[in-house]
Amino acid sequence: MHIGFLGLGNMGAPMARNLLKAGHRLSVFDLSEAAVAALVEAGATAAASPAALARTDVELIVSMLPAAAQVKGVYLGADGLIAQVRPGVMLIDSSTIDPLSAREVTAAARAHDNPMLDAPVSGGTGGAAAGTLTFMVGGTAEDFERARPVLAAMGRNIVHCGPAGNGQVAKVANNLLLGISMIGVAEAMSLGVALGMDPQVLAGILNTSSGRCWSSDTYNPFPGVLENAPASRGYSGGFGTDLMLKDLGLASEAARQARQPVFLGALAQQLYQAFSAQGNGALDFSAIINLYRKDAQA
Amino acid sequence: MHIGFLGLGNMGAPMARNLLKAGHRLSVFDLSEAAVAALVEAGATAAASPAALARTDVELIVSMLPAAAQVKGVYLGADGLIAQVRPGVMLIDSSTIDPLSAREVTAAARAHDNPMLDAPVSGGTGGAAAGTLTFMVGGTAEDFERARPVLAAMGRNIVHCGPAGNGQVAKVANNLLLGISMIGVAEAMSLGVALGMDPQVLAGILNTSSGRCWSSDTYNPFPGVLENAPASRGYSGGFGTDLMLKDLGLASEAARQARQPVFLGALAQQLYQAFSAQGNGALDFSAIINLYRKDAQA
Amino acid sequence: MHIGFLGLGNMGAPMARNLLKAGHRLSVFDLSEAAVAALVEAGATAAASPAALARTDVELIVSMLPAAAQVKGVYLGADGLIAQVRPGVMLIDSSTIDPLSAREVTAAARAHDNPMLDAPVSGGTGGAAAGTLTFMVGGTAEDFERARPVLAAMGRNIVHCGPAGNGQVAKVANNLLLGISMIGVAEAMSLGVALGMDPQVLAGILNTSSGRCWSSDTYNPFPGVLENAPASRGYSGGFGTDLMLKDLGLASEAARQARQPVFLGALAQQLYQAFSAQGNGALDFSAIINLYRKDAQA
Amino acid sequence: MHIGFLGLGNMGAPMARNLLKAGHRLSVFDLSEAAVAALVEAGATAAASPAALARTDVELIVSMLPAAAQVKGVYLGADGLIAQVRPGVMLIDSSTIDPLSAREVTAAARAHDNPMLDAPVSGGTGGAAAGTLTFMVGGTAEDFERARPVLAAMGRNIVHCGPAGNGQVAKVANNLLLGISMIGVAEAMSLGVALGMDPQVLAGILNTSSGRCWSSDTYNPFPGVLENAPASRGYSGGFGTDLMLKDLGLASEAARQARQPVFLGALAQQLYQAFSAQGNGALDFSAIINLYRKDAQA
Incomplete structure (x- = not known):
């Protein structure tokens, strides 16, 4: 299949490479010439702009952009993808943005007879490279089935979450819970250790009791509890604090629009x-436990 | 073994019955004559007061009391268990109280040559009746091994958490995390559903993603998601809101004493x-989701 | 002076009337024909669109719109005020919007050689009618002095807050503090009364101690403490809960952009x-005390 | 009058000196021999214990102790003040403790025919030395009138807050509001300055608008805004962070007992x-603004 790909950043570039590996023909665009050149070397064709890419004979376009402003900028307007692309070409936006923006762009696409899916991912740069991402997909069941083989070249777990925008809803809801759970584990572990518990013993108890959660049993924030967690390698790698901050911003904004409180x-x-703000935005988000650990503040 | 048991409430009574079933001889005390009479009918002997119970030839005493004030009242002072019991008799307090009070009572017991364990439980009245409680035990390894067979008559999972007070620390840390996680799930589920997700689909995504936790996959607060959860039977049974409130009070008080913040x-x-305060103290604590669901407030 | 006025809602209409009373010639626009007709009856001239208004010989334009989306829609773009108005005409936006949007619109105006001020108000519809509003003004000192006589026809307290956007910053900072203080008073009054204090006596103590604040001494949320406060007339009139909610949304969004935490x-x-969400959005914001008063929830 | 005084710390010692200056005869007790010696040098008589002090011919006793545990320890029990003092002697506790403990001690005193008042103060060590404290007094109107002349020797503002315990309620409610307001000002000032406002200008606007409060107009936490505030002398002197922390602990505990939420x-x-926990407990509580100021964290 001839596929267009916009946005060749830390996530987009390895995703695009996996489409090449799966045998697809690829046309790509990014503002960074270096990013484009690297993909061209791997076999892709460069497009001069989103509009130029849209005017090729692509059958499907995937985008992976930083935020809703970029998504709207690329898709909407006279020079946007939607105005320029042939009716019938499927559009898949894998950016993480707020559900209402996703629904707005999808409505514009449908008005132009382009099927569209919102398909944000989880799994990080590691999952993008390994092709093991989870895709949370919003759109019609028919469009979902059509897109599934393409997504399967980039991910392992492809989940239909319901109509347009619901992929973003699922992602925002999951990361809202994740952001809360991680701080919950940070508070429970810090308090327990401050009161004299061994962190390994405490984690063992939480993980077999009603406090059990992914943030404790798979990604424990206390150094040394899990050998392979970011906490045991100085909070490097993983899912950055500023990315979690962005996702909680999306969650609280979505809640504001839905007139729902989200206290925690x-x-x-x-x-x-x-x-x-203390300079830790690039650390894995589990480093938030350092707000609580007196020994770690030295 | 001749065992003394103080506190025959919703938890204590079935625990005491399981000791009888295991073949132990039991002397019991409670302020409620009816509670004592019921145990006597089951084969126990009544004691007129904690002090009277302490002066029998019991080899081990278990207590299950509402709060630290009652524990201190029963154990300390001239008429208390510690002053009245023979040195060497093992004392096991299964009440849920703050760790510092537990350590204070244990120190008093040791000064009188009585080994003592703090051994709070989880599992609720159902687990107490079925003999499947989890015991989180603080004390020396030697005392823990001595007590284990007695505890095993009342529970299935007997965990040594470290020195005196650590049973209480483990319980308070777990329930701190549980109380937070449940609200996290309530916020994520309510927000997702308000934005158009099906609750079953959303729970399925959370439970296979990084938001996975006991409060979502085993005890989901949204009605209908899990057939056997309190949410699907009007939030009856389960772990009452006022009990969670008590445990979070212990957690924040323990944090205050440890000079640790616990924001969430x-x-x-x-x-x-x-x-x-809205009149929901007796509902299962997962009913907290009704603070968030507009449809549920009608 | 010939003045243009856009936005004739609850605030804008009485402000426009005060400009007429001060002897200015007025051209007005609003999407509501009824609102325009009422002003025309009072002596104003109707304009068919913002662009049409901009193309008259107005010397200064005042706008009073609901939110940043409307402000950007009216000012920016090919048909917007800035593109259509003569260079040199002064633009004053009295809408309450986020500081960054205000700075963006001002920059566009200056690029077109139009001086611009952001001048949000406080004082409510009562102050708008009486001409006693407070204007918090951002822009150059020279522009501020030029605009002052016009603003003085609508308000009593005209404060220069610094460069462009700072009028919005001042408003957002004040209302952030106001929203917090009011809940602080609600918690202190509710707790004191629940513990047995007479509300009048308690308010008297707060108002002469370090808890003293506008929310307590001028606008006390407890019914009966201040005869003229909304609390003493069923929380009618005043500053609506949904308006406070909007302003706190602006504050938290501005804080997010500035990477500043705002915990409270x-x-x-x-x-x-x-x-x-419980249906109280139209009540005065001091009604938030009903979240705390058990007697008020019946 | 012959007055007994217990507790000669930073607050108690200057209060006792003011009673001496007013011409009263004084018997004093403190665990610190140095503190007692200093008062004896100023004209007081030393007592060997609270009980010994109680058995002199004192007509009234004032206590100023760190917390409820010390108050209960001194007043209650077989060797306590109440058991040892003659019926009719008036007891005044100026310690800051929780209202329920105050009521418990007062009930014990009345059972022994001793009138008792709770009379916590505000005004700090400066007010204690200058004799300008505010006394918030709980007890009967008759006892209040009897005690007023004695209190007037130590303070300027003597307020009757209602029945027993209400002095503590008033103090806890005021300091709850104060602790919240100060953080509200810290958030508003930090946000405004981060967005480009001059702190003096911003404070001026808040102080003439609905954000006006003691924490802004009398004790502004931003350095340089008020010449005489602790913020302008490195947060030295004033009311320490750990004292505010203690008072908020009393407030949240009182709220827990009253089953009242206190979210903020x-x-x-x-x-x-x-x-x-970051090592700032001895700084004035307005230093909390440093949690928000990026420049201050360097």
Whole structure:
């Protein structure tokens, strides 16, 4: 299949490479010439602009962009993808943006007879390279089935979350819970250790009790508890604090629009904000435990 | 073995019955004559007071009391268990109290040559009746091994958490995390559903993603998601809101004494407090989701 | 002077009338024909669109719009005020919007050689009618002095807050503090009364101690403490809960962009959100005390 | 009058001196021999113990102790003040403790026919030395009138807050509001300055708008805004962070007992806790603004 790909950043570039590996023909665009050149070397064709890419004979376009402003900029307007692309070409946006923006862009695409899916991912740069991402997909069941083989070249777990925008809803809801759970584990572990518990013993108890959660049993923030967690390698790698901060911003904004309170979510956002403002935005988000550990503040 | 048992409430009574079933001789005390009479009918002997019970030839005493004030009242002072019991008799307090009070009582027991364990439980009244409680035990390894067969008659999972007080630390840390996680799930589920997700689909995504936790995959607060959860039977049974409120009070008090902040824990406590003040203290704690669901407030 | 006025809502209409009373010639625009007709009856001339208004010989334009989206829609773009108005005409936006949007629009105006001020107000519809508003003004000192006589026809307190955008910063900072203080007073009054204090006596003590604040001594949320406060007339009139909610949304969004935590502000926003979701969005914001008063929840 | 005084710390010692200056005969007790010696040098008589002091011919006893545990220890029990003092002698406790403990001790005193008042103070060590303290007094109107002349020797503002315990309620409610307001000002000032406002200009606007409060107009936490505030002398002197932390602990505990939520109060407590844990417990509580100021964290 001839596929267009926009956005060749840390996530987009390895995703695009996996489409090449799967045998697809690829036309690519990015503002960074170096990023484009690297993909061209791997076999892709460069397009001069999103509009130029849209005017090729691509059958499907995937985008992976930083935020809603870029997604709207690329898709909407007279020079945008939607205005320029042939009706019928499927559009898949894998950026993480707020659900209402996703629904707005999808409505514009449909008005132009382009099927569209929102398909944000989880799994990080590691999952992008290994082709093991999870795709949370919003759109019609028919469009989902059509896109599934393409997504399967980039990910392992392809989940249909319901109509347009629901891929973003699922992602925002999951990361809201994740951001809260991680701080919950940070508070429980810090308090327990401050009161004299061994961190390994405490984690063992939490993980077999009602406190059990991914943030404790798979990604424990206390150094040394899990050998392979970011906490045991200085909080390098993993999912950055500033990325969690962005996702909690999306969650609280989505909640504001839905007129829903998110008490713990809003407070969690402020805690990651404070931690980032101290210069820790690039550390894995589990480093938030350092807000609590007196020994770690030295 | 001749065992003394103090506190025959919703938890203590079935625990005491399981000791009888295991073949132990039992002397019991409770302020409620009816509670004592029921155990006597099952084969126990009544004692007139804690002091009277302490002066029998019991080899080990288990207590299950509402709060630290009662524990101190029963154990300390001239008429207390410690002053009245023979040196060497093992004391096991299964009440849920703050770790510092537990350590204070244990120190008093040791000064009188009585080994002592703090051994709070989880598993609720169902686990107490079925003999499947989890015991989180603080004390020396030697005392733990001596007590294990007795505890095994009342529970299935007997965990040594470290020195005196650490049973209470483990419980308080777990329930701090549990109280936070449950609200996290409530916020994520409510937000997702308000934005158009099907609750079953959303729970399925959370449970296979990084938001996975006991509060979502085993005890989901959204009605209908899990057939056997309290949410699917009107939030009856289960672990009451006021019990969670009590445990978060212990956690924030323990944190205050340890000079540790617990941001989300303190806010969670206020949310359960507000929900209880609206007349919901007897509902299962997962009913906290009703603070978030507009449809549920009608 | 010939003045243009856009936005004739609850605030804009009485402000426009005060400009007429001061002897200015007025051209007006609003999407509501009824609102325009009422002003025409009072002596104003109707314009068919913002662009049409811009193309008259107005010397100065005032706008009073609901949110940043409307402000950008009216000012920016090919048909916007800035593109259509003569260079040199002064633009004054009295809408309450986020500081970054205000700076963006001002920059566009200056690029077109139009001096521009952001001049949000406080004082409510009462102050708008009486001409006693406070204007918080951002822009150059020279532009501020030029605009002052016009603003003085609509308000009593005209404050220069610094360069462009700072009028919005001042408003957002004040209302952030106001939203927090009001809940602080609600918590202190509710707790004191629940513990047995007479509300009048308690308010008297707060107002002469270090808890003294506008929310307590001028606008006390407890019914009966201040005869003229909204609390003493069923929380009618005043500054609506949904307006406070909007302003706290601006504050938390501005804080996010500035990478500043606002812990209490974010939590206050959630509390007003929860109170609004219960159907109380139209009540004066001091009604938030009903979240705390058990007697008031019946 | 012959007056007994217990507790000669930073507050108690200057208060006792003011009683001497007013011409009263004084018997004093403190665990610190140096503190007692200093008062004896000023004209007081030393007592060997609280009980010994109680058995002199004192007509009235004032106590100024660190916390409820010390108050209960001194007043209650077989060797306590109440058991040892003659019926009719008036007891005045000026310690800051929780209202329920105050009521418990007062009930014990009345059972022994001793009138008792709770009379916590505000005004700090400066007010104690200058005799300008505010006394918030709980007890009967008759006892209040009897005690007023004695209190007037130590303070300027003597306020009757209602029945027993209400002096403590008033203090706890005021300091709850104060702790919240100060953080509100810290958030508003930090946000405004981060967005480009001059701190003096911003403070001027807040102080003439609805954000006006003691924490802004009398005790502004931003350095340089008020020449005489602790913020302008490195946060030395003033009311220490750890004292505010103690008072918020009393407030949240009182709220827990009254089954009242205190959302902002509980979060404020955690923020002072975190700030104290970073080693700032001895700084004036307005230094909490350093949690928000990026420039101040260097």
